[in-house]
Each structure stands twice: as C-alpha cells, then as structure tokens.
Amino acid sequence: MNTETIATILIILGFFIIFPLFWSIIVFLISRLGGWGSMAESYTHHEPHAAECFPLQSAILRLSSSYRNVVKICADEEGVYFSVMFLFRPGHPPFFVPWGEISGIKKNYFLYNVVDLRFQRTSNLPFRVYQRTADKLVAVANGRWTYEE
Template sequence: MNGFLLELASSAVLADFNPLPIVFALFPLVFAGMWCGICFMLSMLGGWRSLAESFPDRGQPCDQSFRMQSGRLGWVNYNSVLTIHSGPAGFRLAVWPPFRPGHPPLFIPWNAMRNATIKRLFWLELVSFELGSPKIATLQLPKKIFAGRGVIG
C-alpha cells in the first residue's frame, strides 16, 4: 500500500496539480462567512440584537435624515456607518448594508430613552442614554439628532 501512495504522489497527476484555482474559488465564500460571523458577533456584544427584539422598525414616518453618523452601543463603536431618521414619534437607526448582517433596522420611541446625559468629546456633543425598562443597552449618538425634539435638557 505504501508503494502505491509513493507512486501516486510522484505521478504526473499530482505533480501538475495547482491549488490556486481552488483557493481563488473558496476565498470569497470564506471571507463572506467570516464577515457575516463578525457582524453577528458584534450585534450580540453591543446589544443590537437585544434591541431588535424590543424595538423593531415599524416604518414610522420620519422627517429628518442623518447619514454617515457615528454612535456607540454597549461596547461596540459604529463609526460613520449609521443612518438615522428622526421623526415625531422617535428615531429609526440602521446600519449600512455591508454591515447589516445581525443588525436589522430599529425604531426607538422617544419615551424609551432613560437617563440621558450630554457628553463632550473634543468638538462633538454626544447624548448618552439607556434604552428600555429594565435597561437593555446604552446608546450614544450625536446631539444634533435630538435638536428640536424636546427629549433632552
């Protein structure tokens, strides 16, 4: 049997075998799987997944849009990947499509915000607040989202 394996290994079939086409074919699948896995993991670590259960997007009307916004949910920073739509009943929070796995759009009613505080980070003013009762997660967003809504002091 060992003689057969040695003969097979030294044969012309294996000598001409090139693994690059297989690597090139599998790389996009492996990359996409890892990307989706990391996005799902971040949604669980930050609390997005828990918020999605309590605050699913219901298509509420919104009158202001803020694109390429940054925010923080729990331990996870969302730098320039958030789209926020603000309206009379609350705000819709969505992540750009490439980062969407595990992050369904949310609709947060204004009255779901608890313990809002304003923080300054260099020239930015941020509002940090808890969501849900009992607390589900802590969210931090730019103050301009809340301008004219009367939800923060």
C-alpha cells in the same frame, strides 16, 4: 487544466465563500456583544414616515463597540429609526424607538461630548451618539424630546 490552475481557482472560490461567512460571523458577534441585537429584539422594525434622515452617523454601544460612520438615524414625529450600512447588517436589524421611550444625558467620553441615550426596554444598554447628532434629533423632535445637560 493543470493542478496549479485548479488550485488557484479553488483558492479564489474559497475566498469568495469563506470571507463573507467570516465577516458575517464577526459582525453578528459585535451586534451581540455591543447590544444592538438586544435593542432590535426589543423594538420592532418600523419605517419612519416623513422622516429626516442623517446617514453616516457614529454610535458607541457597550464594550466600546464603535459604529463609526455606519449608522443611519432617521427621526419623525413618532420617534427615531436606527439602521446600519448593508455590509454591517448581519445581526444588526433596523429598529424604531418612540420618543417617549428615549432618555439622554450629556457626558464626556474620552475627548468627545456624547449623549448617552437609554431606551426604556433596554435601559441597561448604552447607545451613545455625538452631541451634534443628538442636537439634530432635538431639532427634529420639535419639543417632544431633549437630553439632560
């Protein structure tokens, strides 16, 4: 093997090691800055039982951390389960919030109607979802939860 071939192999191997590491660090920092990590620390991972799931949802956390079409939201009679796609999982463990610990207020966020969800244990951290997503949660809650207009 000549030096150019060895250099090419090292560059390719370096990419497959460095890029995933860099990606994981960036995604982890977004989790910490946005608040997802704090929410997941406060609420344990609990798989919902007979849940209705809504994949590819969007959410906006503090510091405008936007999770566009990467959030999976599942709801059952006990509460709501939040997770993100596998590629965004570093620093973003799934978490479950009981209905009784969720409040919501409808707001305008730029040009969109959103519902600002607040969880009791992390009440200083906003978790904004589009109103259409919140309406799906209201339907699944079946009287257990709704948001303020």
